[in-house]
Amino acid sequence: MCCHPALAPEARVALTLRMVGGLTVPEIARAFLVQEATMGQRITRAKAKIRAAHVPYRVPEAADLAARLDGVLAVLFLVFNEGYLATGPRTDPVRADLTAEAIRLTRLLRELVTGDGCGEVTGLLALMLLTEARRPARVSDSGELVTLGEQVRSLWDRDLITEGRRLVRERIAAVAAGAPPPGRYQLLAAINAVHTDAHDARDTDWSQVVALYDRLVRLDPSPVVALNRAVAVAEVDGPDVALALVDVLPLERYHAFHATRAELLRRLGRADDAREAYERAIALAGNTAEVAYLTRRRGQLGASDNS
Numbered sequence: 046m047c048c049h050p051a052l053a054p055e056a057r058v059a060l061t062l063r064m065v066g067g068l069t070v071p072e073i074a075r076a077f078l079v080q081e082a083t084m085g086q087r088i089t090r091a092k093a094k095i096r097a098a099h100v101p102y103r104v105p106e107a108a109d110l111a112a113r114l115d116g117v118l119a120v121l122f123l124v125f126n127e128g129y130l131a132t133g134p135r136t137d138p139v140r141a142d143l144t145a146e147a148i149r150l151t152r153l154l155r156e157l158v159t160g161d162g163c164g165e166v167t168g169l170l171a172l173m174l175l176t177e178a179r180r181p182a183r184v185s186d187s188g189e190l191v192t193l194g195e196q197v198r199s200l201w202d203r204d205l206i207t208e209g210r211r212l213v214r215e216r217i218a219a220v221a222a223g224a225p226p227p228g229r230y231q232l233l234a235a236i237n238a239v240h241t242d243a244h245d246a247r248d249t250d251w252s253q254v255v256a257l258y259d260r261l262v263r264l265d266p267s268p269v270v271a272l273n274r275a276v277a278v279a280e281v282d283g284p285d286v287a288l289a290l291v292d293v294l295p296l297e298r299y300h301a302f303h304a305t306r307a308e309l310l311r312r313l314g315r316a317d318d319a320r321e322a323y324e325r326a327i328a329l330a331g332n333t334a335e336v337a338y339l340t341r342r343r344g345q346l347g348a349s350d351n352s
Contacts, residue, residue: 047091048116051098056091057116058123063088066124066143075331076123078298114162117154118169118230121147125173129180130332138184138334148173161225167212168231174209175237178202183334190338194246206241213238232261251280268294272302284312300329304339316346 047061059077062068068076074084094100105113128143151170158166182196216224216231227235236257243249258274272294279287288309296302307322323343330336 046095046100046102048113048120049095049098049100050112051100052091052094054116054119056087056094058119059084059087060091061116061120062123066120066146068124068127072127076127078296110158111160111162114158114165118165121151121154122169122172122230124150125176129176130335138188138190138332139180141180144173144177144180148177164216164219164224165228165230167216168228168234171209171212171216171234172230172237174205174212175234175241178205178209178241188334188337189341190332190334192338193240196246198244201241209234210238210241227260229261229265232257232264236261249280251277255281268296269299269301272296272299272305276305279309279312284309288313298329300326300331300335302326303329304335307339307342311342311346320346 047064048057052060055077059073062073062076063070070085070088071081073088074081077084079087125144125147128140128145128147131138131140131143148170151166151173155163155166155170178201179193179196181202182198182200183191185191213231213234216227216234220227236254239250239253239257254277255274258270258277262270262274272291275287275290278290288306291302291306291309294302303322303326307319307326310316310319310322320343323339323346327336327339327343330339
């Protein structure tokens with residue numbers, strides 16, 4: 046019912062997160078990068094639309110499932126993300142209950158979905174597993190976020206990585222055998238597989254990561270995807286090239302936009318500009334571990350720091 050095509054895609058995801066996933070309106074608003082009041086109105090309108098359109102509360106017919114799949118996958122992805130980087134001010138920085146539930150539901154979905162849709166379901170499951178595998182290394186004992194490049198990789202869950210890589214290889218073989226080209230989740234899973242292939246951050250094949258993001262941008266030309274691509278570009282072409290890509294993105298309300306700018310400006314020796322960007326990121330970030338990390342990085346910028 047929540048993913049019924051009578052509802053706009055944004056309303057489907059928001060309503061399902063609220064009614065099925067159990068997320069609060071503030072958590073959903075942060076996931077969508079909108080004001081809490083705006084999200085509350087969106088959910089209220091979605092409920093009114095269900096009543097007005099007489100949307101039935103029942104399992105859809107088999108022929109209707111394909112049209113509902115994208116909305117369901119988007120919901121599962123956002124539930125996982127909220128667990129992996131929880132935004133509530135009084136919650137743990139990582140909510141294993143949400144990541145576990147998202148993975149459980151995606152496994153179930155993979156058992157149920159057949160045909161062309163199974164590729165993206167498998168891709169999403171692989172993405173979740175490869176991401177979840179890094180969770181033990183993501184928050185320090187002091188409660189601070191540990192970036193991918195600084196994580197102790199021996200702490201990663203090797204069983205989850207093995208399963209995730211196997212699913213990625215399965216999709217690569219299927220596409221080679223004539224299956225539809227990889228979609229958004231399959232490409233994101235492939236990007237994460239590249240990261241987990243590297244025994245050390247310095248061994249990461251950043252050119253491959255950029256190439257995969259190039260394909261992803263063609264499928265999903267969103268500013269957030271462009272921001273993540275710019276992070277990889279910085280490792281290949283330098284922070285100056287990446288900063289030029291970042292500065293044109295309409296993401297002023299997104300904390301990761303300012304955090305990315307801060308790191309790039311820091312690498313370019315622009316300490317004052319970096320400090321301002323860190324402050325913007327701290328003001329917008331909702332995750333306590335991330336705030337702790339950004340605060341430390343800002344504090345490391347001395348008044349005359351140009352390194």
